[in-house]
Amino acid sequence: MVEVRKARLADMEQVFELVNQYANEGLMLPRTKESLILNLQSIFVADEKGEILGIASLAILGHDLAEIRSLGVKEKAKGRGIGKMLVERVVEETKQIGIPKLISLTYQVAFFKKCGFDIIQKTEMPQKVWTDCIHCPKFTNCDEIAMAIQTA
Ligand SMILES: CC(C)(COP(=O)(O)OP(=O)(O)OC[C@H]1O[C@@H](n2cnc3c(N)ncnc32)[C@H](O)[C@@H]1OP(=O)(O)O)[C@@H](O)C(=O)NCCC(=O)NCCS
Numbered sequence: 001m002v003e004v005r006k007a008r009l010a011d012m013e014q015v016f017e018l019v020n021q022y023a024n025e026g027l028m029l030p031r032t033k034e035s036l037i038l039n040l041q042s043i044f045v046a047d048e049k050g051e052i053l054g055i056a057s058l059a060i061l062g063h064d065l066a067e068i069r070s071l072g073v074k075e076k077a078k079g080r081g082i083g084k085m086l087v088e089r090v091v092e093e094t095k096q097i098g099i100p101k102l103i104s105l106t107y108q109v110a111f112f113k114k115c116g117f118d119i120i121q122k123t124e125m126p127q128k129v130w131t132d133c134i135h136c137p138k139f140t141n142c143d144e145i146a147m148a149i150q151t152a
Helices: 009-024 033-038 082-097 109-114 126-131
Strands: 003-006 043-048 051-062 065-073 101-106 145-150
Touching (some): 009 065, 051 126, 082 109
């Protein structure tokens, strides 16, 4: 049975491997072990008998906006509903914290639609654009789609 739970220090090797495998394929931003450990409280994992099959993290961008980051499910575990479970857990956490909107910048539009997200204009998330995107080399020609779900 797959359990979605908060990450623990002992998960970090497996989390690091998963993130950086997808980062090498250009599907996720790379993260150092240190950055993962410093953000441990915001990371969720899908655990099946000690094997980490998927991860997702939550970043707070401001009082009214949060972002789901580093979402990935192991190749062999795709299509079992694990990605959706992770997104639902992050949505739930965002609600519990009291932040009204959760965004994703993604190429996986069909998947996020299934999770209840809608496409938005990047102008609807100025906090993201003027803090993170402005430092990104793809700033002027970003091809990621902005999507959002209301959480309050
Ligand atoms: C995107 C990703 C997280 C989806 O995880 P997953 O566990 O395979 O997805 P799920 O099984 O939970 O799928 C949930 C629903 O979305 C659909 N779906 C999943 N991936 C899809 C895709 N690429 N295109 C269309 N629909 C998709 C599923 O069919 C399912 O639909 P259903 O509820 O009607 O059965 C996974 O493919 C992945 O890790 N990709 C590589 C990393 C990546 O791109 N991350 C996103 C960064 S924002």
